[in-house]
Amino acid sequence: MRRVRLALAALWLTGLVLGSISERSIATSRSVPSTSSGKIYDGFQVLSADLHVHSFPGDGALPPWALASEARRRGLDIIALTNHNQMLSWTLTNWFASRSQGVLLLPGEEVTTPKFHMGAVGVQRTVGWDRSARTVAAAVHAAGGVAIAAHPDNEAARAIDGAFADIDGVESAHPVRHVNDKSSRELDASVARALAEHPGIAQIGSSDFHYLAPIGLCRTYIFARDMTIRSVLEAIHAGRTVACDGRGRTYGDPHLALAVGEACRAAATAKPNLHGQLNRIAVLCAWLGAFGLTLAGPRRAIE
């Protein structure tokens, strides 16, 4: 039986090695092809971002450094670490580097209040949650960040109504769009109200990554002067963004949307699940190895 366990451990390890080789090959040709990265439009650098990402320690599965690697694999230039009402993962990130593997990590939090959630991207400290939308937005600005209405369904949007003028962005593209048509219609209605109040509001696409769906499923194309935190926040504040959902649809200024439409469609059609033959084999080996090791533990009896 010892041989069985050794074989299972070897299978698991083979999966990890094959996965690492697959990752390395993707590092040279990203799994999400030809994103806007490096593209210049009207004097602005076009950057692909996911501004709503949960990480460890928090309710996300991956630590910041693994997120950076995964973001690169998924063709993202920027991710914002936005855990609920805390910034521990950003503290952890500071121990390493804010730019990891070419991916710019932004500090942030998802301000989680009883009535609505608001992304606070670029903040240097946490913001109190027991407040109105307008006060939270002001506190986010005072902390050096931009405020983004997170997944504003009908109820959350009602709590934010009247405050959209003070908010920098609204999540027009969110995985909730993929759940059903009703959720998508609710989101459309909320975004329409946001645009009525604040016509220049930045349209944001975010994956709200936790642990069961890929990072960058929905994403934001940001037209920034350069790839620094300051320029990125300035671009969001100025509304120079296009949201992209997982079906390749864009939301935002039609001229800017035209510039990234192809990249958005390419990102949507690049299947996150088991991309590539080598990755499929790697996942299968690792899964079977772990499954076998779980069930085939050693007996300790002395024969």
Next chain:
Amino acid sequence: MCTRLFPEVEIMCAPRRAYSRLSAEPHAVSVLDACYRPAIVGVTIGTAASISSTSHVSIGLVASVTACWMFLVAIQVAAAWVTMPSASQRALGTARAMDLLFSGHAPWSLWLLGAAVWALALPISARDTRWLFASMIVPLVWNATIVFAFFRSALQLPRDAAVRRTIAHQVISVGSGLAIFGAAVAIWPRIVGAFAR
């Protein structure tokens, strides 16, 4: 199906009978041996979480995720440490007892691996996490039954004492997990919001 070759499978099928038999066998378990099963639990968590969140595995990814989430295994070791009778009050040594208790972890490990398959196999539009989280009731009940059998049959405690220690074990291990998850999702504002509606 319920082979005696592997304790994990035998314990899942018939926990009390398996623990009676396994604890009666002459055995030799060192501290290092006792670390094997907790380590496999950690590796399973790391592998399953990597697959479910990225559809991908690599040495760096799985090592990182395993290292981060190993605290869940530490909580379970602590729960076992606190709830097992002291060494002088039981026939089994600490290493052997830990090894036997972690032999009963398979329901949770299989649920995690099942969740990874769920995330891989279903399209995003079909992933209703409510059903996934509701299915946690299966490993929760199954594991509690196994823990009870461990106290009752392996440690040979009276029924009442076994029930008390099982409850304490579940409160510490599952309760800590829920408390940490609750803090991570900012549960308090959500509770306030639910009552305000």
